[in-house]
Amino acid sequence: MIRDDIKAALVTAMKGGEKETTGTIRLIQSAIKNRDIEARTGSAPADDDALVVEVLQKMVKQRRESIEMYEKGNRPELAAAEAAEVAVIERFLPRQMDAAETAAAIEAIKAELGATGMKDMGRVMAELKARHGAVLDMSKASAAVKAALA
Known part of the structure; x- marks a missing residue:
């Protein structure tokens, strides 16, 4: 399951002292937890991985929009930080169709x-x-x- 991969990656990042990766993975876990809370009111998802993928795709989309805005605003350092988060998030997404x-x-x-x-x-x-x-x-x-x- 993707959730297990995320937990294992968090432990690895923490042990390796990778602060940016650790922070991004914690953001991922927080977003998934928020989505779980939202899902309590509705019907339970048929596939847990589908729910996690949906959250991850939304996070990537948000960050890509932020990158575009930062580049327009001439803030390359912020755009680079968002791009680094996108790279971490995409590690957990399944391969996309070409x-x-x-x-x-x-x-x-x-x-x-x-x-x-x-x-x-x-x-x-x-x-x-x-x-x-x-x-x-x-x-x-x-x-x-x-x-x-x-």
Whole structure:
């Protein structure tokens, strides 16, 4: 499980004296704990790793947006710190689908659902997220689905 990998990495980072890595992993654990608390009110997730991957993807997205803002604001030192956090977080994410795999998955779903135009984009996106949400950047996938249905 990804949670176990995160705990083991925290112990290793603490023993190795890696302060930045230790801090980032603690942020990850905190975000996961917050998500667990939110999930208590709803239904329990079917797959714990899916919940953790969702949290990690959200953290990476937030940091990439921050990097962009810092670069625009001419703050390279802050952008570098955020990039270092992204590198630590991405160690725990499963390998992401490349463009060819994404296109193949979209075509398979499109054929299966009989999707022909933009009116079917919502159905295709929902199915794509259900099947491949953990290994796919949905913002990039959205553009690919739009291109495939156009």
